[in-house]
Amino acid sequence: MTPHLFVLFGATGDLAAKKLFPALYRSFGDASGVRVLGVGRSDWDDAKIQDEAAGALVESGIEESDARAWADKTLTYARVEAYDELGPVFDRADEIEASGETEGNRAYYLALPPSTFPGTITALGDHEADNDRAPNEDGHQEGGWTRLVIEKPFGSDLESARELNAVVHEHFREKQVYRIDHFLGKETVQNLLVFRFANAMFESLWSRSHVEAVEIVVAETNDAEGRAGYFDGVGTMRDMIQNHLTQLFALTAMEPPARLDADGIRREKTKVLTSTRAASPEHAVYGQYGAGEGKEAYAEHEGVDADSKTETFAAVQLHVDNWRWQGVPFTLRTGKRLKERLTEIIVTFRRPPVSLFNSAKDGCEPSPNVLRIRLQPDEGFRLSFDVKAPGSGFSTSTQHFDFDYADAFGDPPDAYETLLRDVASGDTTLFVHAEEAEQAWRIYEPLLNADMTPEAYATGTWGPQEAERLGFTLDPATP
Ligand code: NDP
DSSP states (O other), X not given: OOOEEEEEETTXXXXXXXXXXXXXXXXXXXXXXXXXXXXXXXXXXXXXXXXHHHHHHHHTTOOHHHHHHHHHHHEEEEEOSSTTOOHHHHHHHHHHHTTSTTXXXXXXXXXXXXGGHHHXXXXXXXXXXXXXXXXXXXXXXXXXXXXXXXXXXXOSSHHHHHHHHHHHHHHSOGGGEEXXXXXXXXXXXXXXXXXXXXXXXXXXXXXXXXXXXXXXXXXXXXXSTTOHHHHTTTHHIIIIIIIIIHHHHHHHHOOOOSSSSHHHHHHHHHHHHHTBXXXXXXXXXXXXXXXXXXBOOGGGSTTSOTTOOOOSEEEEEEOBOSTTTTTOOEEEEEESSBSSOEEXXXXXXXXXXXOOOEETTTSSOOOOOEEXXXXXXXXXXXXXXXXXXXXXXXXXXXXXXXXXXXXXXXXXXXXXXXXXXXXXXXXXXXXXXXXXHHHHHXXXXXXXXXXXXXXXXXXXXXXXXXXXXXXXXXXXXXX
16 A cells, blocks of 8 residues: 555544544555544544544444554644644644655545635645645656545535636646545445446447436435534535436446546546536426424424425436437436435336237236346345246246345445545546536536425435426335
8 A cells, every 4th residue: 555644634523433534444554654644623632533533443343452553553633723724734744754654645635614625725735836746747746646635515516616626726736636426436336337338238238229217316314413504505406416426327327438547437427427418497306304203304403494495305307418318318316314225226228119918917018127226225236027927828027137246245345445545546536527526516507596495205205206207206116
């Protein structure tokens, strides 16, 4: 593993404890030459961050003695007054680097509220320039590399994403920038590329000639309670659809890349997003959860206005104006407090041109072939097809081919582990390019600018019934 100093802004926060400390341990626990410098305004010191991180590791299932040894060996803390006044960070970083252990390489990870991004990025960029650490035109950097990792959300609309990209590019080259969408770190999301481009059987059917419709479903059972202060006014469209679901959409719909590298893949994702028509309010439905299962409604959460129009559910139909997908609807939907936790890409194939059979179940035309690519909770695939039902005549019965990722390979690593290793090795393939982020915002601009009123839905259902007008059945288990 490449030695480096991992500077974690927002080390006192929720993401650090829940995801980043465990991922740092699992990615670099055995590596020498990797040190972590946590940064925060909180009155912490080295001992405190070591205690907190060790506690977080134990919480995530790591043995206490291993957690403690790693935290004590690896972690230090720098306290700042504000995230654009970084003198104490650079002093501490210089001290750590003086041993030569980290070889002058630095990853700056912004696990901070997005309001702080421009100030922090500017302060980091100025420091790089003042210390002659900025790379030259060929990307070569004297005395070790610098990489900038930015958590989501990247902007809140097209204009703010452009402004943030402008700040980033004033100080860093695109090759140094790692915009996180943690869905891209999931094994099964990456497996979409292998599944599509290593199996000619599926890829040859992957177009308007054979595909009737594609659904991308991310159903959550959790709610916004406890983080309503952040979520209210942001909503599911910005929090989930513009980033996570749009990444799944891009990987499902993109053309094969010319090369399997960051440029090749990100170019194709950007291209398909560019070909995607801007979403229209007529092809979108918003929802907001009401009470149910003994829990209060969204509008009753602390910090939420009783008449809040923030959506906790959104469904939107997208159309891709290119040769492969013209006329095929892609419906993206996600919501909170739904019936089950589930992430699936559902590809429904066209029926045979002539129907010769009826289903034994209901005497109707047999179901179309459906491929379900499940990303959560049990990663795998299910392909449905029809066979002859036993008995006289030619009635059909729907059966399945199943593949379970954990059965075949054991549990996949956490997304953040994969992404942190990629930052250290300089691979930007699984990160979002500047143009891609802007294109993803462009698609949803008409919805962000429209006055969308969310439909009420009860906790523990699949969302508002109204969403079915977009042409799918709310319960994803029902074909
Ligand atoms: P937190 O709200 O926990 O904030 C992180 C740290 O930032 C805090 O510990 C605090 O540190 C500092 N901070 C908080 N508010 C402010 C403020 N108004 N101005 C300046 N500093 C502030 O955030 P998370 O850890 O939950 O998230 C960090 C980033 O990661 C965000 O961009 C978020 O969108 C993203 N993210 C988070 C996920 C999660 O599960 N938590 C999931 C996916 C992405 P101190 O007071 O010590 O300075």
